[in-house]
Amino acid sequence: MTNIVHARSLQKSYGSFQALKNVDLDIPEGSICGLIGPNGAGKTTTLKALIGLCDVEGDLLVAGRDPRVDRHKLMEDVCFIADVGILPKWLKVSQVIDYVDGVHPKFHREKALQLLSTTSIPSNKRIKELSKGMVTQLHLALVMSIDVSLLVLDEPTLGLDIIYRKEFYDRLLNDFYDGNRTIIISTHQVEEIETLLSHLVFINAGTIVLNAAMTDLEDSFTEVIVSPELRSAADALHPIHERELLGKKSYTFEGVPRAELKQFGELFTPSVADLFVAKLKDANHG
């Protein structure tokens, strides 16, 4: 499988703050990749680097192009929705459609109009008159009407209520994703996208702490609830994380064969949220 994103030793500093520290990143073509990390971890910097909106050091290829020198050509194949309402507030809905139609060679106007006809967004309103949910719906309708190979979403549902969030991801899967296109999503609401993902990247303090296919997680990570008398034996296998759970103790192991863990009890594959916490604590404890 080829990688649509190939990055080696990416570095980015803002003054004395190092936002990215030697980031290596490969994202396979056709995947739905979740980029998960706490605030200030470097998610937005990474995504902005991928689409040529911030300068980074290191080797970087996205869809076969270097975004730093070829941004405008790259953006024929990549769409981006940011975590803030970035559609120009002074434009009318019909004008933003005209604009994208005028500048993007792969935009399908009829599809955008058809997608918008299923919403309650009026075409004669200015963006500033729309609710945040409507602006996100509009932006999604625009990018879904562009025939691109990569969609980059930076906290796209931030500030939306549950109905808009669910509708957003339903549309993304039903109307955009076809198995060949790649989607990179950065979000805090891990639980909402967990079932969509085929690839997972954790980033913390500018460093990638996990970069794996979802199918590999079951082989690599195991969660087990250990009874008190077996805890010392479990500790000896160096769990990456442990937590109290309803009076019992849950351990998360990385790279330990399941056969070795069976003795402790029922085995689970940790959820993305639990794994995220485990990997971050593991990374923070070195």
Added chain:
Amino acid sequence: MDKFALNQFLTLLKREVLEHRNLFVLAPAFLALLLLFAAFWISKQFPRDQLASGVAYLAMLFDGLSPVDMAPVFMIGAIPFVFLLYTYAFVYLMNSLYQDRRDLSVLFWQSMPVSNLKTVLSKVVTIAAVAPFFYIAVLFGVYLIAMIWLTLLGIQFDIEIVGIGYMFLAAVVSLVFVYLSAIVTALWLFPSVGWLLLFSAFAKRTPFMWAAGVFILVGFLEDFLFGSQYLANWVESRANPNQYVIFSFGDLVDRLFNYDMLFGIFVGAILIAGAVLMRRFTD
């Protein structure tokens, strides 16, 4: 340039007009209404016979005269509009590569397959040719209304109105000169255009303070280190309207093809290239 690239550039120009419709359309239209209202009000202050003789005098004065020769007279009518245009041009250039970074809509604009060169050039073309076009269109409307009004007065007072037709033709030719002057002025002021765009693209806040501050600092350093005022003198030397206003078609070649003009365009192009480079990254 292929058809799509041309259409893309025209879309960028349309975006500028939509975003700045207050500066480019509403402001001159409001000024025009104000001037027309003032003209009507003043005319009402004159007794009927004086007004009739005034119209008759104008019609007689322009009858048979060459519109091209008389056009400079009507360029005076454009002066308030030119002042308004260049006041707004300054504000426009200062904010053109700054405002979208401030409100974060730059993330949307940059997510489209439009090069920074095209984006910056669209700002230059807008201020050099598109904005003046709207001002000229409004002025045309003013002259048209004035001509209709004078014609009606002429008919009412039973005056020979052919001269009013000559007046209108001269006024229209004057608009061509004003428009050409606007384009030549933009080229003449290319270093200023480039300087403002450079700091509009560079400044994280208050681009005007940067543009003015760096200019004053460079001038001060030149004076302090070398005891010369070359920069200040050069800027001052480019302030004479005779160097860029077109009063006849013959002026056009003289104004465009001379060392000072070409050197200014060269300096402006370097500064605009700097603005394009600054525009590359949003962080």
